[in-house]
Amino acid sequence: MISNIQTVAFQGIDVLDVDVQVQLASGMPAFSIVGLPDKAVAESRERVRAALHALGISLPAKRLTINLAPADLAKEGSHFDLPIALGLLAVMNIIPNDEMKNYNA
Numbered sequence: 001m002i003s004n005i006q007t008v009a010f011q012g013i014d015v016l017d018v019d020v021q022v023q024l025a026s027g028m029p030a031f032s033i034v035g036l037p038d039k040a041v042a043e044s045r046e047r048v049r050a051a052l053h054a055l056g057i058s059l060p061a062k063r064l065t066i067n068l069a070p071a072d073l074a075k076e077g078s079h080f081d082l083p084i085a086l087g088l089l090a091v092m093n094i095i096p097n098d099e100m101k102n103y104n105a
Contacts, residue, residue, distance in 0.1 A: 003090035003097050005083040006104045009075050019069045020080065022087030027063040033084075035068030038076040047078070048085045060092065 005020040031045045044066075049059060066084055068075050090097040 001091050003087045003100065005087045005090070005100055007080065007083040008104070009073055010077075011073070016073060018073070018075065018080075019067075020083040020087050021067040021069060022084070022091045023063075023065045023067070024060065024091045025063045025065070029061045029063065031059070031064045031066075033066040033068070035066075035071050036074050037068060037080075038074065040078050041068070041075050041080050044078065044081050044084050047081050048088065051081075051085060052088070057089075057092075057094065059088070064088070 001024050003022045005022070007018050007020055008015045009018045010016075031049070033042055033045060037044075052059065066087070068080065086095070086100060089095045090100050
């Protein structure tokens, strides 16, 4: 299952659209973030995991892949935590996936 959340990245004074694609697949449990993330974005996995744990939600023992598209745009900062968390909740069927198409996180 795949969930798409729209957000933005900042490049100087420009605001660029970013598509956060969250995929939940069978396989060895993993949590990967791809799409040219910097260290702060790569650490999102721990912050999001802790936030969901505080809500009493545990991540499934499956393969989670977060793709930040476009891949040639450097992503930096912790503001990607919210769209990643929303994408995870949508792909886990905790919030309706189709409602996320109307919002930018």
